[in-house]
Amino acid sequence: MIQSLALARTSEATRESARTPARPSAAPDRPKMRAEALRAHFGKTEVLKGITLPVESTTVTAIIGPSGCGKSTFIRCLNRMHEVVSGARVAGKVLLDLQDIYAPDVDPVRVRRRVGMVFQKPNPFPTMTIRENVLAGLKLNGLRPKDTEELVERALRQVALWDEVKDVLSRSGTSLSGGQQQRLCIARSLALEPEVLLMDEPCSALDPIATARVEELIHELRERYTIVIVTHNMQQAARVADFTAFFYLGELVEYDRTDVIFTRPSEKKTEDYITGRFG
């Protein structure tokens, strides 16, 4: 039953991504987020050298590029997580709904509430149960929703984890397998209903089946959320993303619709990278 549903979703998703213009709802004149001349430093080293890049509303944007080129740093700048590392600095602007999140009067806590993040390595809270992990964002923000059971079920169903864990909700979040933990972490972010979801190589610790699940999930989520995903997997970028940005040594080499990047890139470097000539 579940499986046939999942299959149905996949085929629908495939049909959709086969359609050429990214999405009719994407309003190119007013992106959900926009980095402007964004520079990021770790101490004295400049890691991002002036990135200007839009993130269109309710679409999936993939960031690709060789290891160490600044992909993680870039998305960590989008929800002000970069500055959490000691010695890290940011210069430039990041607009969220036209408001600069680095303006002096902006509280990073509120930014992170609106721009959620899923990390490369699953990090459920080990001292909390599965249920508490899903509700952690609300608890940490001092919110006490009434219908918690319903909320937990909805969040876990969204990530196709409900049927696997519904009987063990009071076990620790770390008692799950790596793939389940990652889906739990996604559910934890979704329970807060962020406007933007940043995912840093969310599938790198997952097997092909769990990866397929997460990709399906991304397809569904982009109906309502704006998603930025870092990935090392070209096929994954091609499958899930509407737009793709190619980073190299801290610079944005090329940004375009995914099908353009993968079929007729305008930069030689991009072509070399996606055809596997380096990286």
Added chain:
Amino acid sequence: MALLGAEVNAGDVLFRGVAALFAITIVLVLGAMAIQMWVAARPSIAHSGWRFIVGRDWDPVRDSFGALPFIYGTLVSSLLALGIAVPISLGVAVFLTELAPPWLRSPVSFLVELLAAVPSVIYGLWGIFALAPFLRNHLEPFLGKTLGFLPLFQGPHQGFGMLAGGIILAIMITPTISSVSREVLRAVPDSLREGALALGSTRWEALRHTILPYARSGIVGAIILGLGRALGETMAITMVIGNRTDISVSLFAPGYTMASVIANEFTEATGDVYLGALAEIGLLLFAVTLILNVVARLLVWRVGRAPEGARG
């Protein structure tokens, strides 16, 4: 000889043997000490029986030995010390790991650890010359005025007493608790911190709901270490607690501790019963330490056990 299994590695056997020997030695030393004290305490146990633990009268001249004031003094001064030292130490540890700018961390840690290296007789002298007068002239009158309706803060202001003892102990155990807690907090994976922050929590919320729960058993371990030091501390507290065998609810009143009475009276103790009484106090101190340790461990284990299947 069989090809697999039967062969043993001589190095490993030797290593295992030596390690086991060391481990056993500790148990043996502990056991030997307990037995030795029990043997020495036997005349007193025969003489006083249960009255030793519940009696309040300590009069060696009339062969009357009631150790309750010492037990009371040790427990109250140590708990008072914990009450003062635990919040301060946790504050120091949290500041050093979560809040302080990096350049400030090592100098402050160094200073805190330096406190642990000061000999306890120096603390005692400082207690006599600085702390006790300050308590007598300032803190005790102030507490008497503001919280004087509590029996804890009534009576004459003498400076030397339970309050002075508790404060001295608190200062002495703060470095222990804070440096161990700091290590424990440092061992909390950054991924948890970042996970909490990325959900839009403030640093305080992240600390309270994810970092401290993760570090809880380690922090309790740090507190137990501090408590152990407070229970056994002798020199400094002897110099400021007043050394009177009274049980008084007021923290201003002088008291006495188990470690202090052993140190003070051992050289002048005459006769088997008197010596035995001091040995029995040593045995009790041993037992009190053991019981508090077990209780604290049970507390960690029962209160908010990590959910089933937690690794981390």
